Amino acid sequence: MKLKSSGFTLMEILVTVVIIATLGAAGTAGVCSARRKAKCALEINAARNLMSAYLSHAAENGGKVLPGYQTDENVTNLEGEPLHYPMNARYPWRLAPSVPKIEGVLLFNGNESALKSDNRDYLVSVHPNLGLNATLVGGHFGTGSPLPPSPKMLDAFGKFHLTHLSDSSSPEKLLVFSSARSGENEPGYFEIRPPQLNRPVWSAARFSEETPPSSHGFVDLRWDGKAVCAMLGGNIELLAEKELRDMRRWSIQAQTANDPSFMIRPR
Numbered sequence: 001m002k003l004k005s006s007g008f009t010l011m012e013i014l015v016t017v018v019i020i021a022t023l024g025a026a027g028t029a030g031v032c033s034a035r036r037k038a039k040c041a042l043e044i045n046a047a048r049n050l051m052s053a054y055l056s057h058a059a060e061n062g063g064k065v066l067p068g069y070q071t072d073e074n075v076t077n078l079e080g081e082p083l084h085y086p087m088n089a090r091y092p093w094r095l096a097p098s099v100p101k102i103e104g105v106l107l108f109n110g111n112e113s114a115l116k117s118d119n120r121d122y123l124v125s126v127h128p129n130l131g132l133n134a135t136l137v138g139g140h141f142g143t144g145s146p147l148p149p150s151p152k153m154l155d156a157f158g159k160f161h162l163t164h165l166s167d168s169s170s171p172e173k174l175l176v177f178s179s180a181r182s183g184e185n186e187p188g189y190f191e192i193r194p195p196q197l198n199r200p201v202w203s204a205a206r207f208s209e210e211t212p213p214s215s216h217g218f219v220d221l222r223w224d225g226k227a228v229c230a231m232l233g234g235n236i237e238l239l240a241e242k243e244l245r246d247m248r249r250w251s252i253q254a255q256t257a258n259d260p261s262f263m264i265r266p267r
Helices: 010-060 091-098 111-116 120-126 151-157 252-257
Strands: 130-132 175-179 181-183 226-231 236-240
Touching: 010 091, 010 130, 010 175, 010 226, 010 236, 091 120, 111 120
Parallel strands: none
Antiparallel strands: 130 175, 175 226, 226 236
């Protein structure tokens, strides 16, 4: 008489291993998904607080918005020490006095580590998580500006940049801040640029993590193909690439012309 083995067969062991591996993978994917959703929620909340600070700054200045990029000799760091160009031209340190705190509003989801760096002042100025629509909202007055709002340029193209809260006909649709990146492993950048100005800016190719940041104006569609966007009206939206290619999201002139493909041209 043969006794039956009480052990598992090879097939039973293999099936068990596959089931455990599948459940483990599903659990890991669920954890990763939950973490991404939490990070996205944190960015949405930061964008809301950043936009509140931006609008408060404008209200304190009679409705005049913060210049997108402009040297300010009165800008200081956390110790009250004066900052020099280009740190005092980028928006983070100029807007910092209106922000409740830098960590969690300007820097978060890992970028707050810049506050512990010996090169903190520079890193804070370059790598806020959200970039500013500097050229068309406030105006980019730097030497490397893609469209400087000089008297000559304004005479040629008209008033292409918003300088006052009342300039936009649809503030709830005008983009001020967006998720940004400056490199493949460097989330965050101080400015974002529109799909086109007086010439094309964005590549015709679709966004991917492998494309150079400049090919989509430093905008980062990091949330499942969408970017966190803060509008002049104070509302926060998650926008996809197709929506962000609409120039009415970027330009007061495009809003007036009601032209999603608007390009700034000589008058």
